Amino acid sequence: MYRPLTRDAMARRLAQDIPDGSYVNLGIGMPVLVAAHLPPDREIVLHSENGILGMGPPPAEADIDLDLINAGKAPVTLLPGGAYFHHADSFAMMRGGHLDICIMGGMQVAANGDLANWSLKRPGEAPAVGGAMDLAVGARRVFIMMEHNSKDGAPKLLQHCTLPLTGAGVVSRVYTDLAVIDVTPDGLRVRDMIDGLTLEELQRRTEAPLQIT
Template sequence: MTDRTWTPRTRTEIAARVAEDIPEGWYVNLGIGVPTLVADRVPEGREVIFHAENGILGIGPAPEPGALDRWLINAGKQHVTLLPGGAYFHHADSFSMIRGRHIDLCVLGAYEVSRDGDLANWARSETDTAPAVGGAMDLAIGARQVWVAMEHVTRDGRPRLVERCGYPLTSPACVRRIYTDLAVIDVTSRGFELRDMVEGMTFEALQARTGAPLLLPQPA
């Protein structure tokens, strides 16, 4: 038996919640995992220009079954579509866009985020099989804003939002906002500041699943 009165967001619902907050006209890079679903959830009538670090600008929704171009893939090796006006180009030019801070937002997955905004999303130990941090480190410091989309806790119930990351860092102090299956939380100079949470969730229940103090927003 459980007295839980709330239902976690699905991966698709997390992506939709992220997409809801992306402003008109932003250039956005999407990381692997939940972030890849964001491109399909942008509100109708809003223009968001999606970028992939392997050299694509103007990514559209996922292709319909049987209508994919096998040569058109994103950096996560997923088939994508190209909207009218879109383009593809050398990956060196793509990384120049990132390093030149021409990308408004990057949405990444994560293993952990610290209360200072440190990001750990490429390896779970010093001996992990991941070959290298890859382009995530460029995106973490090159995008004007970094948001994270992930589950609030691990499969065994350990918090992913922590005082200090226990996994190797991708970049320090880069995350500005976190979208989980339970809540939306800003990373501020005060620490983790709650924006909203799923219907039925209580502040106390959310705090119990968070490895660092949660703060309520300051009055405007």
């Protein structure tokens, strides 16, 4: 028997894999949870696409400053030495290859690293691409943080994405509530699984073929 990770536990697991000295963009949604779990012995500089460099952990309620928010409009803190600036400068950082890692949510990831995370193609629903396309091609590594399956149980790790792509072949690694999976030239390779989960069960919940490290 196994119990999927909570979103907070997923963020904690991902944070352990960010190397010291990294410049990291946190996307809207689940990725912002990573800020609260960064290892204290590493210097990791957080970037937000609306124009912040040097974000800290979420503020206590008494310390909230509504003029200091991330791209998802949630209050953040600024560490000593941090800065905020025009979003055009922020996008220049993203597009110029200055970010080591970007962490984004995902709707689908394909075996070759294709990413879909901006539209479910629902009638009347506005798409929400934001800066995801810029980050997907501008960051040196793209980490995706998402549930392994959709609410109806459908796989999100597919042989080929069926939703509109954000970027082609851009994903480096996927963190789900069940496993950590690398995207390699040979397909998806499982790095880590939650306790109690078998590779057979993980494969049953995944469309694309999986390999074990």
